[in-house]
Amino acid sequence: MHITVQYSLTPDEALRGTRAFKRLWYGLSVGSGALMVLMGYTTLQASPDGRGLPLVMLINGLLFLVLPEAVLRWARLRRGAQAYPPMAVTLDDEGLTLRTESSEGGLPWTAFAEIQRHSGFWIFRISRSQAVLVPERAFEGTAASELAAFLRERKLFRG
Numbered sequence: 001m002h003i004t005v006q007y008s009l010t011p012d013e014a015l016r017g018t019r020a021f022k023r024l025w026y027g028l029s030v031g032s033g034a035l036m037v038l039m040g041y042t043t044l045q046a047s048p049d050g051r052g053l054p055l056v057m058l059i060n061g062l063l064f065l066v067l068p069e070a071v072l073r074w075a076r077l078r079r080g081a082q083a084y085p086p087m088a089v090t091l092d093d094e095g096l097t098l099r100t101e102s103s104e105g106g107l108p109w110t111a112f113a114e115i116q117r118h119s120g121f122w123i124f125r126i127s128r129s130q131a132v133l134v135p136e137r138a139f140e141g142t143a144a145s146e147l148a149a150f151l152r153e154r155k156l157f158r159g
Contacts, residue, residue, distance in 0.1 A: 001091065001092060001093055001146060001147070001150045002090070002091075002092045002093075003090070003091045003092075003139070003143045003146065003147055004088060004089070004090045004091075005088070005089050005091075005134065005138035005139055005140075005143065006086065006087065006088045006089075006138065007086070007087055007089075007134070007135055007137070007138035008084055008085065008086040008087060009084040009087075009133070009135065010084070011084070013135055014084060014133075015072055015073070016119060016120070016121075017119070017121045017123075017133040017135070018072055018133075019072065019119070020118045020119035020120075020121050020123060020133075021121075021123050021125070021131050021133060022068075023118070023119075025068075026068045029064050029065075029067065029068045030064070030065055030068060032061075032064050033060075033061045033062065033063065033064025033065035033066075033067075034061070034065060035061070036057050036058075036060055036061030036064060037057075037058055037061035037062060037065065038061075039057055039061075040054045040055070040056075040057030040058035040060075040061055041054070041058065043057065044058070085100045085101060085102075086100065086101070087099070087100055088100075089132075089134055089138070091147060091150075094106075094108060094109070095107050095108040095109050095111070096109075096112075096124060096132065098132065107126070107132075109154060109156060111126060112124050112125060112126060112156060113125050113126060113127060114156070115151055115156045115157050116157070117136065117148075120135060120136050120137070121133050121134065121135055121136060122134040122135075122136060122139075122144075122147075
């Protein structure tokens with residue numbers, strides 16, 4: 001197998017891809033926040049005299065609800081519109097190689113903990129906090145199905 005794709009992420013794609021990569025932790029934070037807001041509201045209604053703990057629960061719940069999206073959007077604003085250079089990704093029998101105008105690096109297939117497709121991206125997960133995101137739009141014709149078959153054969157693809 002030898003596939004080379006070229007793409008440049010837009011800031012919106014990077015935001016969507018990060019949400020897809022971090023979806024478990026993102027959902028856990030938002031769900032916990034909603035539960036905490038509900039518990040704070042219920043406690044506030046049940047005991048109108050004691051407002052300290054219910055208000056702390058409401059404020060923390062709102063933080064858990066809002067903070068994941070706020071962090072992602074702040075990072076996008078901080079990077080700016082030109083933060084994502086054109087990228088060339090080569091996928092072959094040995095692994096994955098990334099190239100930009102100023103750098104080049106590669107990883108063997110054994111370096112990836114998991115590879116999956118989600119929300120319009122191929123997510124090549126290295127660890128819980130690191131991944132290579134390649135938009136599906138970068139793959140032309142049968143390249144995506146060829147890659148999926150190759151990765152299934154090596155038991156790396158979950159999808």
